[in-house]
Amino acid sequence: MSDIIRRDPRKAWIARNRLHPEHASVLAELGMGDAQPAQWMGPNGVMRKDPHRVGFIGPAGIKRIDRSGVQGAPGQVQARSTAAQDTRTAVLIAEPAFHIVVVPDMAGGRLSAHDRDLLGLARQMADKNASAQGAVVAIVFGELKEDSWGEAGIDRLLHLSDAALEGYSPEYRIAILSAAERELKPRYWLFPDSSLGGGDLGRRLSVRIGERAATQVWQVDLESETPRCTGRGAAGRKDITRDLPRVLLALAECGEPVSDTRHEAQAIQLQQPLPEQLVRIEDLGAVAVDPASVALSEAEFILSGGNGVRDWDGFHQAARVLGATEGASRVAVDDGFMARDRQVGATGTWVTARVYMAVGISGAIQHLQGIQSCDKVIAINMDPGCDMIKRADLAVIGDSGEILSELVKRVDGLKQENRDVA
Amino acid sequence: MLLSTPRSSADKTAIKVAVLLSVGSHPLTGRGRRAEQDARALEMALALPQADAQLIHAGRLNDESEPALRSYLGMGPQQMTLIQQPKQADVLPALEKHLRQLGPKLILCGSRAEAGEGSGLLPYLLAEKLGWPLISGLAAIESVDGSSATVLQALPRGQRRRLRVKLPALLTIDSAAPVARQSAFGPARRGQLAEVDAPVQMDTEQEGWEVQPARKRPKRLKIIKATSARDRFKAAAAKSEGSGGQVLKDITAAEGADAVLKLLMEEGVLRVSS
Numbered sequence: 001m002s003d004i005i006r007r008d009p010r011k012a013w014i015a016r017n018r019l020h021p022e023h024a025s026v027l028a029e030l031g032m033g034d035a036q037p038a039q040w041m042g043p044n045g046v047m048r049k050d051p052h053r054v055g056f057i058g059p060a061g062i063k064r065i066d067r068s069g070v071q072g073a074p075g076q077v078q079a080r081s082t083a084a085q086d087t088r089t090a091v092l093i094a095e096p097a098f099h100i101v102v103v104p105d106m107a108g109g110r111l112s113a114h115d116r117d118l119l120g121l122a123r124q125m126a127d128k129n130a131s132a133q134g135a136v137v138a139i140v141f142g143e144l145k146e147d148s149w150g151e152a153g154i155d156r157l158l159h160l161s162d163a164a165l166e167g168y169s170p171e172y173r174i175a176i177l178s179a180a181e182r183e184l185k186p187r188y189w190l191f192p193d194s195s196l197g198g199g200d201l202g203r204r205l206s207v208r209i210g211e212r213a214a215t216q217v218w219q220v221d222l223e224s225e226t227p228r229c230t231g232r233g234a235a236g237r238k239d240i241t242r243d244l245p246r247v248l249l250a251l252a253e254c255g256e257p258v259s260d261t262r263h264e265a266q267a268i269q270l271q272q273p274l275p276e277q278l279v280r281i282e283d284l285g286a287v288a289v290d291p292a293s294v295a296l297s298e299a300e301f302i303l304s305g306g307n308g309v310r311d312w313d314g315f316h317q318a319a320r321v322l323g324a325t326e327g328a329s330r331v332a333v334d335d336g337f338m339a340r341d342r343q344v345g346a347t348g349t350w351v352t353a354r355v356y357m358a359v360g361i362s363g364a365i366q367h368l369q370g371i372q373s374c375d376k377v378i379a380i381n382m383d384p385g386c387d388m389i390k391r392a393d394l395a396v397i398g399d400s401g402e403i404l405s406e407l408v409k410r411v412d413g414l415k416q417e418n419r420d421v422a
Numbered sequence: 423m424l425l426s427t428p429r430s431s432a433d434k435t436a437i438k439v440a441v442l443l444s445v446g447s448h449p450l451t452g453r454g455r456r457a458e459q460d461a462r463a464l465e466m467a468l469a470l471p472q473a474d475a476q477l478i479h480a481g482r483l484n485d486e487s488e489p490a491l492r493s494y495l496g497m498g499p500q501q502m503t504l505i506q507q508p509k510q511a512d513v514l515p516a517l518e519k520h521l522r523q524l525g526p527k528l529i530l531c532g533s534r535a536e537a538g539e540g541s542g543l544l545p546y547l548l549a550e551k552l553g554w555p556l557i558s559g560l561a562a563i564e565s566v567d568g569s570s571a572t573v574l575q576a577l578p579r580g581q582r583r584r585l586r587v588k589l590p591a592l593l594t595i596d597s598a599a600p601v602a603r604q605s606a607f608g609p610a611r612r613g614q615l616a617e618v619d620a621p622v623q624m625d626t627e628q629e630g631w632e633v634q635p636a637r638k639r640p641k642r643l644k645i646i647k648a649t650s651a652r653d654r655f656k657a658a659a660a661k662s663e664g665s666g667g668q669v670l671k672d673i674t675a676a677e678g679a680d681a682v683l684k685l686l687m688e689e690g691v692l693r694v695s696s
């Protein structure tokens with residue numbers, strides 16, 4: 001064998017001509033099958049791509065290149081999908097110039113959208129002067145499920161949980177906040193102006209520390225020489241602009257939530273023990289409310305029936321057993337199975353339930369409009385192609401009557417078990 | 423007479439309940455009327471058995487406020503105390519002085535005024551000055567005895583919480599409470615407005631404020647933080663769709679019920695403990 005490398009010009013030509021019928025086999029023979037990568041770094045530091053080696057054949061038989069790299073040549077997929085990483089920069093404020101305290105509502109143990117807006121506003125106020133940055137302190141109470149404190153813009157976290165803090169305990173909470181006022185001497189206090197949580201606590205604190213709070217604040221102007229804020233007054237018909245007081249009760253969307261930094265959320269404690277509390281308000285616990293008496297627009301859990309419900313007695317029984325408020329589609333109302341005030345949708349009630357269970361409802365647009373702000377939608381329907389299934393988070397295809405009666409059986413069983421245990 | 427005879431304040435078992443009333447304003451026309459929440463507070467006091475309701479308003483009596491104040495009297499009570507205060511006055515000292523003299527067991531008021539600052543701070547300030555406990559967002563008073571009251575507080579989503587509070591106490595009422603009865607013209611005309619003089623302290627802090635008709639709040643824009651043009655385009659052009667939920671096909675009713683039950687349990691909407 002001589003060492004001379006012999007080229008076959010014909011094969012070289014076929015290798016260059018990707019339309020040649022023998023192209024693939026020749027490439028394999030020459031060992032060039034995967035020799036050339038689909039993309040490589042060019043001489044000028046620019047990424048080059050071979051357009052013939054990326055992409056896929058789309059549904060219409062046309063070659064498509066998806067530049068996001070989500071779809072494409074199999075070899076590339078993994079390499080690209082790791083790019084969607086957390087790009088937030090970590091921020092550490094070791095020696096804060098001042099403190100801003102936020103007391104979020106923590107409805108359901110998590111930061112609500114309102115809380116996040118407020119933290120965004122606090123962040124804006126703390127970072128106004130880059131040379132003397134402040135720290136955002138969050139004071140939270142009770143059992144919590146939240147774990148993205150840092151991402152929400154919190155530098156210090158004061159978490160208190162105690163049996164006495166469960167339920168309605170405004171006087172105890174105010175004692176804690178007053179202690180924080182003494183120890184941290186915050187420059188500002190921020191509360192969400194919500195009807196029970198922050199709205200109540202914020203007003204209590206403001207009178208306790210003798211600071212006239214600005215309420216229903218929706219805009220804070222940090223640019224003018226003395227910071228000012230604008231809040232609603234006279235039942236929402238007036239705007240009151242005034243100098244920024246130390247205690248702010250702000251409405252939702254008062255600021256943009258923090259999105260591109262991550263903070264420390266370092267846990268802190270109060271130094272001084274709390275004084276003994278005199279309990280004047282005693283929480284006797286939640287009262288069982290008849291779900292049927294809850295207004296549809298307020299209900300948390302709605303069982304809604306439509307034209308696909310055959311067994312209305314079974315439906316009412318299911319609502320009773322599940323403890324759900326009843327709703328209906330227009331057809332069910334028009335046919336006389338349900339009262340008019342139970343109609344959900346464009347011409348009925350716009351509901352805000354956390355869980356909306358649609359039984360035998362096709363999901364006409366007028367109906368879907370009414371359930372826009374529901375969190376979780378469960379659909380039970382015979383027709384797998386209907387619009388309600390597309391909207392639903394969980395869809396069960398089957399007969400409504402059977403599934404509901406099975407469900408009732410199970411819930412009854414659970415209740416029986418609990419009764420036996422108790 | 424058809425009207426029930428008013429309970430005399432000398433009645434030993436009567437519990438003195440002070441109701442603080444303000445002049446409201448119609449949300450559209452801005453015309454004076456009885457304030458919605460205050461009227462509910464009065465309704466609650468009138469519906470309470472053994473209560474001796476004392477109506478109190480601090481402000482001025484003029485052509486504008488008189489019809490509004492009289493519409494509270496149109497709900498049945500025969501007299502209202504009017505503590506004379508000029509327009510920009512801080513009514514807190516006058517109210518405090520009067521309430522200390524009156525010595526009620528309960529004070530009821532709306533949670534926020536419909537005119538002026540409407541900050542909802544007054545009940546809190548009053549409770550702090552008097553050193554009384556305060557409960558906000560009341561839905562109903564269940565019972566009152568000599569030393570404590572049991573009340574229901576309205577929580578979001580139509581839920582209720584039962585609280586017991588030591589008397590004397592201050593309770594604020596918002597729209598979760600029962601609707602106020604209609605105001606009748608005759609009793610409103612006949613009712614008396616008893617004017618009382620009181621010290622005046624002006625609210626000077628308000629002078630630095632700018633008050634304008636409410637501006638429409640800017641709509642929040644959807645901020646899209648995407649690094650590539652394609653992602654930005656997709657986000658801008660995307661139809662909001664459901665999260666592409668799970669679809670369970672060709673299963674038995676029992677399996678379907680299990681899946682639904684699991685989700686209901688996860689969401690915590692099912693109360694099986696009762």
Ligand SMILES: Cc1cc2nc3c(=O)[nH]c(=O)nc-3n(C[C@H](O)[C@H](O)[C@H](O)COP(=O)(O)OP(=O)(O)OC[C@H]3O[C@@H](n4cnc5c(N)ncnc54)[C@H](O)[C@@H]3O)c2cc1C
Binds near residue numbers: 361
């Ligand atoms: C101006 C206007 C306003 C309207 N406003 C409203 C409104 O506010 N609210 C509203 O709801 N509608 C409204 N509608 C009516 C709306 O367009 C639909 O007609 C209506 O929502 C359909 O109701 P449905 O889904 O119950 O009935 P259908 O569309 O008949 O759907 C019945 C569904 O049940 C399923 N099904 C049948 N049998 C079974 C079974 N045994 N088990 C399980 N599933 C079964 C079927 O597959 C089907 O998907 C409005 C219409 C107009 C023109």
